Amino acid sequence: MIAYLSGGMENAKNEGADWRNEMRTWLKENLGHDVIDPVLESEKMVISNDAENYRDWKTTDPQKFKKFVRILINQDLRAVIGKADYLIVLWDESILYGGGTHGEVTMAYWVDRPVFLINQLPVDKLSAWISSCSTETFDSFDALKDALLKEYKK
Numbered sequence: 001m002i003a004y005l006s007g008g009m010e011n012a013k014n015e016g017a018d019w020r021n022e023m024r025t026w027l028k029e030n031l032g033h034d035v036i037d038p039v040l041e042s043e044k045m046v047i048s049n050d051a052e053n054y055r056d057w058k059t060t061d062p063q064k065f066k067k068f069v070r071i072l073i074n075q076d077l078r079a080v081i082g083k084a085d086y087l088i089v090l091w092d093e094s095i096l097y098g099g100g101t102h103g104e105v106t107m108a109y110w111v112d113r114p115v116f117l118i119n120q121l122p123v124d125k126l127s128a129w130i131s132s133c134s135t136e137t138f139d140s141f142d143a144l145k146d147a148l149l150k151e152y153k154k
Contacts, residue, residue: 001032001033002035002083003087005088006087006090007089007090007095010100011097011098012092012094016039017037031148045071045072073100081107085114086113087104087113088116088144089105106129108133109134115135118141
């Protein structure tokens with residue numbers, strides 16, 4: 001099984017790498033599942049496209065920026081649609097000014113991938129769209145882990 005780890009990057013502390021690292025280790029040790037980590041996948045694309053300063057391009061070269069970000073978008077959506085068996089999504093304040101997580105959740109729903117959402121926003125602030133695209137919603141990683149063990153531990 002392969003989990004795609006979705007959540008804020010552009011506006012997240014350390015691009016959201018910390019929770020993804022912890023989740024990757026837990027999934028491998030407890031379920032034997034692999035992960036697709038968009039933080040790591042994006043880093044590979046940055047290196048292979050000589051785009052270490054791509055965030056600067058947003059203001060210095062908007063067309064170059066857009067062209068590169070589309071490479072990242074395509075990579076992420078292809079993984080959600082064609083490689084992942086399910087998504088784990090951290091829904092927190094870091095996603096409010098981005099768009100990738102919204103798109104990934106919607107695409108996963110559209111192609112019938114389970115979406116396990118950890119909501120860290122007040123319930124009344126959780127998007128009805130995102131909530132409805134989610135298979136299950138949790139208020140903590142511990143609650144998610146309990147559910148994953150019940151669902152996938154054989």
